[in-house]
Amino acid sequence: MISKRIAEAALCAALKTGGDFAEIFCQDKRQNMLTLMDGHIENAVTARIHGAGIRVYCGLNSVYVHTNDTTLAGLTAAAAKAADAIGDAKTQAQVSLVGSVVPNIHPVAQLPMDVPGRRRANLLKNAQKAACDVSQEIKQVQANLLDWDSEVLIANSEGLFVQDRRVYTRMALAAVAAGSNENQTGFAGPGALMGFELFETRVDPEGEARAAAQRAVTMLHADNCPGGVMPVVIDGGFGGVIFHEACGHSLEATSVAFGNSEFCGKLGQQIASPVVTAIDDGTMVNEWGSSNLDDEGNPTTRLVLIEKGILKNYMVDRLNSRRMGMPVTGSGRRQDYTFAPTSRMRNTYIAAGTDDEGEIIATCGDGLYAKTMGGGSVNPATGEFNFAVDEGYLIRDGKIDKPVRGAMLIGRGGEILTRIDRVGKKMWMAQGMCGSSSGSVPTNVGQPMIRVTSLTVGGR
Secondary structure: OHHHHHHHHHHHHHHOOOEEEEEEEEEEEEEEEEEEEEOEEEEEEEEEEEEEEEEEOOOOEEEEEEOOOOOHHHHHHHHHHHHHHOOOOOOOOOOEEEEOOOOOOOOOOHHHOOOHHHHHHHHHHHHHHHHOOOOOOOEEEEEEEEEEEEEEEEOOOOEEEEEEEEEEEEEEEEEEEEOOOOOOEEEOOOOEEEOOOHHOOOOHHHHHHHHHHHHHHHHHHOOOOOOEEOOOOOOHHHHHHHEEEEHHHHEEEEHHHHOOOOOOOOOOEEOOOOOOOOEEEEEOOOOOOOOEEOOOOOOOOOOEEEEEOOOOOEEHHHHHHHHHHHOOOOOOEEOOOOOOEEEEOEEEEOOOOOOOOOHHHHHHEEEEEEEEEEEEEOOOOOOEEHHHHHHHEEOOOOOOEEEEEOOOOEEHHHHEEEEEEEOOOOOOEEEEEEEEEOOEEEEEEEEOOOEEEEEEEEOO
């Protein structure tokens, strides 16, 4: 990583044409991926990403330049390019950096890099065997073990000079069940901001593999889902992807600052049912979307987005705080040094409620139970979304009936929030990668079981 002296020189060079703020984001990242396919290790890849990005502001104008040359000459040359792009004034800036120590609230007991390759491979082989043992219809299993260890240093012209280290570990497994005419896939992807102890203290790899395989087999024998407008019960964990996509992106300053959100200008207003409280929390210990500080050097926060249906906060990064006249919320994130940061979600979830999960089903009448959600798409400006249900069941007279496949949930974020009438007592989260203008970042989605009184279900 770079010294204060080098950082100060680069920041001064970045401000030489009239910029009013400059920032350096320096990163040294090592990552590994081990891939097993049908019992055999196919790939073992190790990579290193090293470099720095320099950002300069002049009012609301922003320029970002990045380089993998982090020497004094390399950084000052990149800074000069950013300065030339931001303006043509001639100024002399003085920058004095003050180092600070960021408390680490995400302990790591066992660095993945220190774990022998045989032990890693055995973890995947045991998970693959567990999936295959579920049924003879499981014809293919692909399992990946991913980890990365990223050291970052952030310095800016306001005097900030801080460092952080982020260690992530994840297993991703897909099990394919095959019938005479078609295939169905079940997926599991547990991960955390922690080391290899993840698989000893929090995650059972073989249990996750069995669950993925069972989901594939169940859907292989499911009937097609009927379409129509009906009550929908959405289970916890990855069910929270609907809030993340259909509502969460519309609460990021990336959308709000430009008027591209259905929730613009609605702070303090009722936008959801009174039973809905939604939170974006970057401080949760060792969680997939957490960190000690964001990628702009701000401490991460626990941010209440919606409280009992009332919109309380947006997620705001540094540049958009200028546009909106609002304080930053520790939400500035980026994939790596090649991306400028913007406002992003971290661990985003609907908070636990007071309703009994059994009662939620029993009082539903006829509808759909979306046990496991898949992917989808959304337009943040309108909130319109569609999401696939990976594992679904019909509800008949308040009881879970037969499994169905091919279900799509279709609606608008603002509408679904107002139609939630039940929220269960147990909240849990699931892991994913979220893509936006600042690249792909680890995010948790979550919720308890919820019920939507009326939602369009696309079927066959």
